[in-house]
Amino acid sequence: MYNDPRSHGLWEKTAPPPPQTSALEGDVTTDVVIVGGGFTGLSAALHLAERGIKCIVLEGKEIGFGGAGRNVGLINGGMWVMPKQLPNVLGPVYGDRLLDLLGNAPFLVREIIEKHEIACELEKNGTLHCAVGEAGLTEIRERCDQWAARGAPVRILSAEETARRIGTSGYMGALLDERAGTLQPLAYVRGLANAALKAGAIIHTASPVHATEANGEGWTVRTDRGSVSAGWIIVATEAYSQGPWKIIREEQVYLPYFNFATRPLGDNLAKSVLPGREGCWDTKEILSSFRMDKAGRLVFGSVGALRNTGASVHRAWAKRALKRLFPQLGDVEFECEWYGQIGMTDNAVPRFHRFAKNVVGFCGYNGRGIAPGTTFGKTLAAHVAGEISESDLPLPVSEPKAQSFRALKEAYYEAGAQVAHFAGERF
Known part of the structure; x- marks a missing residue:
């Protein structure tokens, strides 16, 4: 996107085209304005529109520009935190609610894909x-x-x-x-957008929100060339947040993550490497992940940013690591390379924020965006529709707070990944 082959890599190359959208022009009114065109925002739009509630999505860039279009594509149940630890962090009521909701979240993703016939290379083998x-x-x-x-x-x-x-x-x-599986994430989020549009939602891209103001019982949000007045605002900007809700970005530490995709493997190699198409990741502190796409490309990733010296360091490491793990591949060449940023909260648990009256959002997915984002979007739609009270949500209300030493931590993670990968897999 935006002429940057390292932003969305293979996913942009192989995803179906996005729906036709345009920037917001002029002043309009709706029931709910949703800020952010990723998994959460578009799931919320779909589920609101299916209830007959008018909604408008405002995306600052393009559909799936943030983590939704850059991630590995693993549909995971739960979070990084061990199941028994979550009630200790959130308390028994919210801990059990969140475990139940996110444990079943991959099934919601499958249901939506099948119901709306979204072509996104869904694999259900775990x-x-x-x-x-x-x-x-x-x-x-x-x-x-x-x-x-x-x-x-x-x-x-x-x-x-x-x-x-x-x-x-x-x-x-x-x-x-x-419960889990894989999909093509950019294709999925574009499919969510198509489904939301067909259900009656309106989506405007290239429409960053710069300001908000109270308007009677509701709100007005302003973009470059227009405004939307609504009774509710759903904030679904996650780790790429800017503007009025930049605090969401500030309460998360960026962990860079890259992926390399090989050329399609031949039939014999494809039968020996992940023949069941499971998605994989390991238990190392600086973890690696790998999975196959529909065409037989092996997608291999780890922590790090493909910029400055990082591009060559991580690329060389990935080739060494693949040679050790899969010697049958020989010397691999990469067809695509890309990276993005994972937003990490200080306890690896997501947040629910009430920014003001009728201004709400979930955030802090800690690298688990697909299933949680989809189900949190559905949950927000039910809450705005009056079907779920605030006290019955899967997370308590929390006050957003910037993390201490955030810039220092981010520099440490990026540099540390380079050092580890420069030395790694040499023996």
């Missing part, structure tokens, strides 16, 4: 959390036990079964989560 060493095996066993106790369809695979499913003997086992 994900594999791959154990590196004994410590990794202990971690995935604990996570498996905790989710299984809640009835989730998860199980531990042996090293042999893991090797058969992935095509490498580099792991001591894996946690198979049958």
Whole structure:
């Protein structure tokens, strides 16, 4: 997007075109104005429009410009936090609500894709959390036990079964989560936009919100060339927030994440590397992820930014890492490379904010945007429609606060990933 091949990479190359949209012109009125055209905003728009509630989406750039169009494409259940730890962070009531909601969120994604016939390369064979060493095996066993106790369809695979499913003997086992899967994220978010438009929502791109003001019982939001007056504002800008809700950006630390995509593998190689198309990531502190796309490209990623010296360092590391994990591939060449920013809260748990009366939003997805974003959008639609009270939401109201030493932490993560990848996989 915007002539930057490293912003959305393979996903922009292979996604269906976005729906035709235009910038907001003039002054209009609606029931709900939604700021942000990613998973949360467009899911909210779809579910509001299906209820017959008029809504307008204002996206500052293009549909899926932020994390929605740049991520790996893993549809995960839950969050990074262990299931038993979440009630300790949020309390038993909200902890259980959030676990139930996000544990089932991948099923909502499937339901929407199938109902609206969204062409986004959906794979439903699960994900594999791959154990590196004994410590990794202990971690995935604990996570498996905790989710299984809640009835989730998860199980531990042996090293042999893991090797058969992935095509490498580099792991001591894996946690198979049958709720999960993969998709083409930019294709999915564009599909959400199409579905929302067909349901009656209005979407304006290239329409960043610069200011808001109270207007009787409602609000007016202003863009470059127009304004929208509405009774409610849903803030769905997440980690790429600017303007009136830049505090959302400030309460999250950016963790850069890159992906490289190989050329399509030949038939023989495609049969030996992830033949079941599961999405994978490992238990390392600086983790790696990998999955296949529909055409047989292997998408391989890790922490880091593809800018300045980072581009060459991370590219060389990725080639070494793939050669160790999948020697059958030989010397790989990459067809696409791209990166984005993951917004991390200080406790790896998302937030619900009431910014003002009738101005609400979820944020802080910590690298789990697809399923949580989709289900939080649906939840916001139900709340605005009066079907769910604030006290019945899956998260308590919290006051947004900027993280301390945010810029220093971000510089540390970016530089640290370069150092680790410069030295990594050399022996």
